[in-house]
Amino acid sequence: xxxxxxxxxxxxxxxxxxxxxxxxxxxxxxxxxxxxxxxxxxxxxxxxxxxxxxxxxxxxxxxxxxxxxxxxxxxxxxxxxxxxxxxxxxxxxxxxxxxxxxxxxx
Amino acid sequence: xxxxxxxxxxxxxxxxxxxxxxxxxxxxxxxxxxxxxxxxxxxxxxxxxxxxxxxxxxxxxxxxxxxxxxxxxxxxxxxxxxxxxxxxxxxxxxxxxxxxxxxxxxxxxxxxxxx
Numbered sequence: 001x002x003x004x005x006x007x008x009x010x011x012x013x014x015x016x017x018x019x020x021x022x023x024x025x026x027x028x029x030x031x032x033x034x035x036x037x038x039x040x041x042x043x044x045x046x047x048x049x050x051x052x053x054x055x056x057x058x059x060x061x062x063x064x065x066x067x068x069x070x071x072x073x074x075x076x077x078x079x080x081x082x083x084x085x086x087x088x089x090x091x092x093x094x095x096x097x098x099x100x101x102x103x104x105x106x
Numbered sequence: 107x108x109x110x111x112x113x114x115x116x117x118x119x120x121x122x123x124x125x126x127x128x129x130x131x132x133x134x135x136x137x138x139x140x141x142x143x144x145x146x147x148x149x150x151x152x153x154x155x156x157x158x159x160x161x162x163x164x165x166x167x168x169x170x171x172x173x174x175x176x177x178x179x180x181x182x183x184x185x186x187x188x189x190x191x192x193x194x195x196x197x198x199x200x201x202x203x204x205x206x207x208x209x210x211x212x213x214x215x216x217x218x219x220x221x
Contacts, residue, residue, distance in 0.1 A: 033209070042214035043149075043197060086149065093162060094139070094210070096149040 006097035019074040023087030035086040110213035125185040131200030
C-alpha cells in the first residue's frame with residue numbers, strides 16, 4: 001500500500017462543475033502539498049498546509065490531521081484546469097501520490 | 107526574482123554517455139532537492155542538498171548517479187554511463203533556509219531521453 005493514496009486516478013468533468021480530489025496518507029507529516037502538473041510541463045506548487053483550510057481563487061484545500069486526509073476542491077471548473085494534480089506529504093522527505101488526471105470539457 | 111531554473115530542458119544521450127543536469131535555485135534559497143519522474147509513474151525523491159553538503163541521498167541509485175551543490179554555481183545531477191531506463195523527467199526544487207518541510211518551488215524539469 002502506498003503511503004500517499006489519491007482518488008480518483010482519473011476524473012472527467014464538464015466546464016463549471018465542482019471538483020473534489022482526495023488524498024489519504026499513512027505517515028506522520030509536517031505538511032501536505034498540492035501540486036499541479038500540465039502535460040509535458042513543469043510542476044506548480046498550489047498549496048502547502050499543515051492544518052485547516054486554504055483558498056486561492058477557485059481552489060480550496062483542506063486537511064484533517066486526525067483522519068490523515070486532505071481534499072482539493074475546484075469551483076466553477078474550466079478547461080484550463082485540465083492537468084495532473086499531485087498530493088505530496090513532507091516530513092524528513094517528500095512522498096508523492098500517483099496523481100489525479102483531471103480533464104475538464106467545454 | 108526568477109524562479110527555479112533548470113537546464114537543459116531537453117537532453118538526448120546515447121547509451122553509455124554522461125548526462126549533466128543543472129539546477130539554479132531561487133534567490134535566497136539554500137536547499138535543493140532532486141526528483142525523478144519515470145514515464146507514466148509518480149515523482150520519486152532522489153537527493154536533498156544544502157550548499158556543499160549532501161543531506162539525504164536515500165533516493166539515489168547506488169551506482170552511476172551523483173549530485174553536488176557547490177558553494178558557487180548551480181546544483182548538478184550527474185548520470186554516468188546512461189541506460190535507457192534513465193529516460194525520465196528530472197525535477198529540481200528549492201526552498202529557503204530552515205525547516206526541510208518548508209514549501210518547495212519546482213523548476214520546469216529536464217527531460218532526458220536515452221537512445
